[in-house]
Amino acid sequence: MQTSFLQGLGKMLLDRSIIVLFVIVFLVFGLLSPQFLTLQNLLNILVQSATLIILASGMTFVIITAGIDLSVGSIMLVVAVISGKAVLDYDLPLLVVIPLGMVLGLCFGYLNALSIHRLKIIPFIATLGMYYVARGLGLLISETRALNLPESYTWLGNTPILGIPLPVWIMAVVVFAGHIILSHTTYGRQLYAVGEDAVRARKAGVKVDRIIIGSYVLCGLCAAIASLVATAQLGAVSPTFGDQREFTAIAAVVLGGTSLFGGTGKIFPGTLIGAILIQSIESGLVMVSLDPYLYAVITAGILFFVVLIDSIKHQRQNRKSAKPLLKSSS
């Protein structure tokens, strides 16, 4: 009785590892720093995590196909630089600049997709190439100088609607749309099929190439939206803008329960929670004024822990799926 209760509890905690981690993180930081659990801070975390959530939502599509996109941080930079220039040098209105940025993101995503499905370059290398190309372009256009954006642009990042800042609304729309696409459209269901086994999906009549192209295009689009939101929030584009954001995004997706092997995972709640968790840890560490160089180590430790739990869960499932022949009573 005792053991079965403990086993049941263990299983329950394993199944909800991300929630458990969430609770632990909030408890620990709440105890260490009284300001952490204030409503204001929680809202801050949400605002700060908006770009990461948007970026990671796009990444979820790619990772479900068992792919990876290392170029999103660089796409963020090049989109930010070009749209920043458009505002500063050419004085274009936002109604032009925002669609321009989004189309740019789509294009870079499409280029990634082309080199993956046309030239048959593995996603890791194809997007690593794009990582350098896009960052190089961004630095070239900006001449490695920071761009300071005018008020006419930054209001996007601060204006609240119904008391909630615009970036959070944009994030909510992206998450909602992403979730609908994944769970309620033919494209979404076929995306999971391709991720599980591209050969089988092709045999089942799925147009695998289109599905994969779509995932990278969506990922590029999300990177562009994240870029526009982030520039509006920061008010400036520095040469290091977007640097290493791809890794944070991948970490958020994996934390949210999406397998790097493809075929499983969700934006809502998975990726959403994963991204908020990472942001919470970062801002929590700032509040308890820990050495900033330790942030990465701690984040990595937590990520390792979650992936470990995922692996344990996976093994348990495999063992369970072997149907027992013997009755448990024997």
Place this chain on the structure above:
Amino acid sequence: MTDLLRCEKIEKSFGDTLVLHQLELTVRKNELLGLVGENGAGKSTLMNILGGILPPNKGAMLFDGQAYAPKNALEATQAGIAFIHQELNVLNHLTVQENLFLTSMPTKSLIGVRLIDWKQLEQKAVAILNQVGLQCSPKTKMKDLGPAEKQLVEIAKVLTLAPKLIIFDEPTTSLTLKERETLFQLIATLRQQEISMIYISHNLDDILQLSDRIAVLRDGQLISQRAAHTYQKESMIQEMIGRKVSALFPDRHTVPSTNSLLKVEDLSDGVNFEKVSFELHQGEVLGFYGLMGAGRTEVMQTIYGLTPKKAGAVYWKGDLKKRLSPRLWVAQKAAFLTEDRRAEGLMLDHSIAQNIGLVGLRKWIKKPFGLLKTSLLSAAVTDVFKRTNIKAANMDRQEVGTLSGGNQQKAVIAKWLMLQPALFILDEPTKGIDVGAKQEIYQQVSSLVDQGMGVIFVSSEIEVLLAMCDRILVMNQGRVAANVTRADFNKQSLVDAAFHQTETNTVP
């Protein structure tokens, strides 16, 4: 009766090898055509041509009164030809209904966005599942179904396309006897719906039982195509191989010694089998009979250290071996031919020679530098390659995956022979391979035992075990149900022991 499909003088060659030669084949309306032939006879090539995956070099096809030359799989499907492949093509993370309608999901429009109409999808799925007699919720995840149920889903999927001709390629290899009956019943129902079928199998009894007509293929040519009742099993085999099979099984005349080789006491893994005990002597062939899922494979995997044991002891030549691992067994020269050669026994993308050389590698490492003596190794590999009679153009360059099933199996055997094993565990060694290759494998086993090796022979074919074994162990629902020596062999009692189900202990 009129012809539904007519193949006229089909020719196909790969490079210099002619695979199909002036092949003529007809399928009539509303008939089930049994198609038999050895591995490499050209069955798969013919099916690939029908399915639009390969184009023929010469010849023409007529389907349903019209010229038929599919450019791809989609065109074949649209023309009304559907396939049930040996390897199930299902997506395990998706639900049954999503698998059924993956490319034709019913949708409804919501403010211009096409969303899946779940209600309609479920209705359509339920209707089609009823048609194949599968009672499960269409929302079940595919991974929660057994192999037989997955196959039913595949058939259901095919039925959504309203096919005129369904081609079954070895559909029974992973089914239990009972599941096979269900499949046959379904095939009977499909017949009433006036769907023609081509049924490919190595199981000649099934072919004789199911077919209206039978076609025999050999070396890319049609040898005969007649009404099924004009065939007997023996004559069919003769036509397939092209020579008289004097005896499928070799004469077993050696007597096992009394030296214990492997002794297993009360072995349990806590899930699949319990308290399994037996002893294997040198020069003995010990058969393991039972239904699919009786726990035979699991026992072997546990002995070989692939899955953990829960209780019990394993003795090797009288010594207790506490930690079982493949490494230990390779060191002790015990070989294990796994049930699934493609997934577990071979590196499909590597050459034949690389596969054969793999297990025995350590033997060819020479001092002082611990480097591999490739010249000695390749000499030994060549020797084994010849001894096992693998039919391949070039063992150094040809990938194992390109060999036919029977030759792949021979390659696995060759690999283990490099060890010069003292014990050979064979788990369903003749699954999915043709008669000729089977005969060679039986011969191989017999000659190994003559040299004093011990063999454990796991099989679901009682005839094979009766002919090959010195002793047969019957497993039933995870337990040893019978242990019979050659003198007392009785087919009926062995089969009964395997099938008998106790009231308190039913298979889930």
